[in-house]
Amino acid sequence: MITFEGVTKRYPDGTVALDGLDLRAPSGRTTVLVGSSGSGKTTALRAVNRLVEPTGGRVLIDGTDVRERDPALLRRSIGYVIQQAGLFPHRTVLDNIATVPLLLGWGRRRARSRAAELLELVGLEAAQGRRYPHQLSGGQQQRVGVARALAADPPVLLMDEPFSAVDPVVRAGLQDELLRLQSELHKTVLFVTHDIDEAVRLGDGIAVFRPGGVLAQYDTPERLLAEPVDTFVEGFVGYDRGVRRLSFFPASRLELHTDAVLDGGRTAGAAARTAAATGEPWLLVTGAGRAPLGWLSAGRAAAADPERPLESLELEGYGHIFHVEADSLRAALDAAVLSPAGRAVGVDPGGAVLGVVSQADLAAAIWSVGEDTVGEDTVGGDTVGGQDHG
Template identity: 75%
Template sequence: MITFEGAAKIYPDGTVAVDELDLTVETGRTTVFVGPSGSGKTTSLRMINRMVEPTRGTIRVDGVDIREQDPARLRRSIGYVIQQAGLFPHRTIVDNIATVPLLLGWRRAKAKARAIELMELVGLEPSQAKRYPHQLSGGQQQRVGVARALAADPPVLLMDEPFSAVDPVVRAGLQEELLRLQRELRKTIVFVTHDIDEAVRLGDRIAVFRPGGRLAQYDTPERLLAEPVDDFVESFVGYDRGVRRLSFFPASGLSLRQDVVFDTEDRVERARDAVASGREPWALVVNEGRVPLGWVSARQLAESPAGITLGTLELAPYGHIFNVATDSLRAALDAAVLSPAGRAVGVDPDGAVLGVVSQDDLGTAIWSVSE
């Protein structure tokens, strides 16, 4: 547990970077500091490992006042990852990762073995161990940064915008990896970002900072999106917070229609009758393995000659799908919005269609969670 008690930082030029911060960071959880530029996130983070000394107040790690600890030793006991990884350019990847273990006096062979093990843990090929940082992509360098911070197995990890210099796809991959690592390692992570989506994705708790270095709200992601305390937080979390909040509700509760799902051998008139009686404008066509193939509209069915099979028709692309067991309502909504039929196709983990969610049913589910 890390506690800030009335912690403040006023720089010599009079800038109030952090103003009376009271906050408890829970052990084994990910706490995200988010807020606009200059709101004191980095300063607050660096006060934890004494890279910045607080002007007032007290910070404790597991009950011990950090002022009672030797700064160099404290820093080695806390992992630190920054934007663009901050790797040593003239050291190989394996040497970069082994930095802290070597400082701690580990034998070379042991430090190296540990570094290789960590490369695998963060999803790097051990064959890259002898490369230099500039020979890796931005995303790979960030992975090295994470591996280096984890090298001495510190209980606490401080991460300052570690993923903000990479493109959105790589960034999403790194976020996914961090979530996986954290499920395994259960570190106490303090993660700084500008990006509310990243905060919501990674954080067990989110601290929103406002200009002037003051804490605006400290809450779970779900509560932050449901009940921002004031206009500042509301505008910071975004006016689409309602849609974001749907990511906390599982799609598994949605009712799935089977009556408008047909395979290619089905006859056109059977599909026509079904969509007419179900008052549905679209039917979904699947193959024998129930893999989706595409949509056919009620109008096209009406105009098609009787007696032919659905396999002979031209189908509209089925668009995006969602996994019923693991995805959220947000994913289902997204699938519906991106589908040419405006309907979401729910599949099982093998990609086989379980059913189709109508707009009405999706609307009802969304309405029930906003109650």
């Protein structure tokens, strides 16, 4: 556990970077510090490995004040990942990863073999270990940055906007990778970002900072989106926070309809009859293994030669789909909005259609979310400290 007790950083010119921060980041969890620039989130992070010395308060790691430890030795026991990765350009990827083990006096051979392990862990090929950083893409460099931070297996990992310099697609991949690593390694992670989406995605707990280095709210992502403490946090999490909140509810709670789903081998006449019977303006046509083929409007079904099979007709693309078991309500809503029929197609892990969600059902589900209360007042099992609201 990383504990901030009244941590303040005031510079000689009077600027206050961090103002009396009280915060507990539980062990084995990811705590995200989020805020705009000048909000003190990076200062807080750097106070942990003493790259910033607070002018007031103290920082404890598992109960020990970090000031009791030699700064260099303290830092070797904490992983540190920064924006742009900060890889040493004159060293190979493998030697970069081996930096801290070598500082700890491991011996070259052991450090190298550990580095090779980590290269694999972060999803890079062994051959890339012999390359130099400039020969890697930005995303690969960032993976090496994470590997380097993990090299000596530190219990604590500090990450300062590590993914903000890469493009959104690569960033999403890196975030997935971090979630996967964290599910295996259970490090105590402090993660700084200015991106609320990233915070919601990665954090077990999120601390929102306001300008002037003041903590505005510390909560689970769900509660942060459901109950921002004030207009500042509300503005920061975004006016679409309601939609974001749908991410925390499973799509499996949606009711799926199969009466308007027809196999591609059926005829247009059958489709027209189904449309008339159900009153559905859109029919979903499926192919082999119940994979979706596309949408057919009731009007077109009626106008077509009644003997023609559905799969030979021109269909509207089915657009996005959602995975009933794995996805959230937000993904289902997304799928409905992007579908020409205004309906969301739910599939099983094998891609077979399980059913269609109508707009009315989606609206009902979203309405029920609004009624829902976010029950737990905890971050990652530990009680959230430092923030009082209710």
